[in-house]
Amino acid sequence: MKKLQIYGLLLLGTIGTPNAVLAQTEPHEVVVLDNGFEDNFYEALKQKGIENYDKAIESLRKCETANPDDPIVYFELGKNYLAQKKYKEAYDNFEKVTKMDPKNRWAWVGMYDVCYEQHDYNKAIPIVEKLVEFKEDYKEDLTSLYMNTQQFDKALDLINELNEKFGKTDKRELYKADILKDAKYQAAEKNNLLNQIKKNPKDESNYIALIYMYSQSNQEEKAMEIAKKLEQAIPTSDWAQVSLFKFHLNNNDGDNAVKAMNIVLPSKKIDQKIKHRILNEFLIFAKNNPKYEPDLDKAIAYFDNDKEIKVAKEIGKFYYAKTNFTKAAKYFEMHLKNNEDDVETQQLLLQSYVETQQFEAVEKRAEELIQFFPTQPQFYYYAGLANNQLKNFKKAANQLEAGLDFVIEDTALEINFNIQLGEAYNGLGDMKKKEKYFTKANELINKQKK
Structure with missing residues (x-):
């Protein structure tokens, strides 16, 4: 003034x-x-x-x-x-x-x-363009105004200019990500990133952004080309291994995929979501190539402290859905070593044992679980089922009758209890009680159909 x-x-x-x-x-x-x-x-x-x-x-x-x-x-x-x-x-x-x-x-x-x-952003633009003559800081305001008025080409040019001159900011990167959702701006941005890589071959972020853009547009070969350039320019880059891992899997090169995976998973630089994606891709690969299963087990250990996703449990569910109950049981057991109070996984494990006819294992684990969870009817059911299969009919009947009292508004479970009680009393030669429980099971089944 x-x-x-x-x-x-x-x-x-x-x-x-x-x-x-x-x-x-x-x-x-x-x-x-x-x-x-x-x-x-x-x-x-x-x-x-x-x-x-x-x-x-x-x-x-x-x-x-x-x-x-x-x-x-x-x-x-x-x-x-x-x-x-x-x-x-x-x-x-x-x-x-x-x-x-x-x-x-x-x-x-x-x-x-x-x-x-x-909120008259169009009117504000020429004013802020004038203010830039006084102070370059106003270019940040100008970027926001271009975004608000959907002048994305001008916004992108200005963002790239400011990034190169002053370094990136979270706000500008969010703007840029928004702009690049539209494919028509991606070609210009790819060229910009290629130029930035030439100018600053040691700046890892430009390679990563370009790899991501190529991957999103299904240009896997170009993404791999940039990943290899990144590996040459920055041999210690963990990000290069993310793309190389995918490249090796696509080429059915399990050994090199494992090497890349074992660099990415312990890295603190790589986002957890990307690690989950890599593990999922390797899981599918290992399913079709069983010799890499030990590498899968090692990979799971990297996620022991993951609070968002229980990886061993999810892999167990993957195999469970594929009716590979032996492998499902293996990963459920792995998960339960540090998560004994996970009732859902305990039940999945017991059912996996049933499917593979490991009734002694079912009986032992179910009876232990009854001590820890005395009001969970499912564990009484599995204990009774196992003892029926092991011809311990008296024990089965006692366990099933005790557990039936805890079944509330779960018709399917109640039906199963009655069937197993019928089996137990059949084994004990008590035909009256056998008929009682089988009849009750049939009534519930018919009621459920209605």
């Missing part, structure tokens, strides 16, 4: 005027040249300070009358009108200042404030 002009008071005839003339002049006839600017201006500042904007504006209008060519009056009027949300008046006064003094940055800022408050 221009410094405030202070207008002094001038008494006519007090300097260099003969005493004789003074003697002829009465005190009330002495003319004081005071147009009141200074008093009115400070009064305006005082009233604005206490948010009495109407009175401040009233005083400033008096200043305007006294000195219509002073830009500070219009600047203060603009601020007071803006505080009152009288946007047109505020804008007009700020604009008047810029016409009187084009280098007054704060007046341009005032116009920008008005546009921003009104």
Whole structure:
């Protein structure tokens, strides 16, 4: 802002005027040249300070009358009108200042404030382009304005310019990711990244971004080409191994895929979601290539402390869904070593044992679980089922009758309990109770069909 002009008071005839003339002049006839600017201006500042904007504006209008060519009056009027949300008046006064003094940055800022408050981003753009001449920092604002007005080509150019000059920011990267969802901007960005790689071959982030873009557009060969360039430029790069892992799997090269995977999984640089994806891809590969199963087991160990996804459990479920119950049981057991209270997995493991007819294992684990979870009916059921298969009919009947009391609103489980109780009493030779429980099971089945 221009410094405030202070207008002094001038008494006519007090300097260099003969005493004789003074003697002829009465005190009330002495003319004081005071147009009141200074008093009115400070009064305006005082009233604005206490948010009495109407009175401040009233005083400033008096200043305007006294000195219509002073830009500070219009600047203060603009601020007071803006505080009152009288946007047109505020804008007009700020604009008047810029016409009187084009280098007054704060007046341009005032116009920008008005546009921003009104969400008139198109009108704000030429103002901010002017502000950039004063201070380059305003390019950040200009980027946001281009985004808000969907001028994505200009936004992308400016983002790349700022990234190269000042380094990346989270905000700009989010903007960029948003823009690049539209395929029409991706070609330009790929070229930009290629140029950045030439200029800065040791900047890993440009390779990663380009690999990702090629992968998203199903240009796997180009993605692999960039991954190899990254590996050559930065041999220690963990990110290069992410793409190389995929390349090796596609070529059915399990040994090199394992090497890449074992670099990626322990890396602190790689996002956990990417690690999960790699493990899932290797799981499918190992399913079709059983000799790599030990490598799969080793890979799972990297996820022992993963709080989001229980990897061994998920792999167990994968094999369970494929009816490979032997492998399912193996991974459920692995998970349960550190998660004994996971009731769901305990049940899946027991069922896996049943499917592979490991009834002694079912009986042993189910009885242990009854001690830890005495109100969970499923464990009584599995204990009873196992003992029936082992011909321990009396024990089976006792366990099943005890567990049946805990079955609540679970018809399927209740049916199974009754069937196993019928089997137990059949084994004990009690035909009356056998019929009782089989009849009850049939009633529940018919009721369920309705």
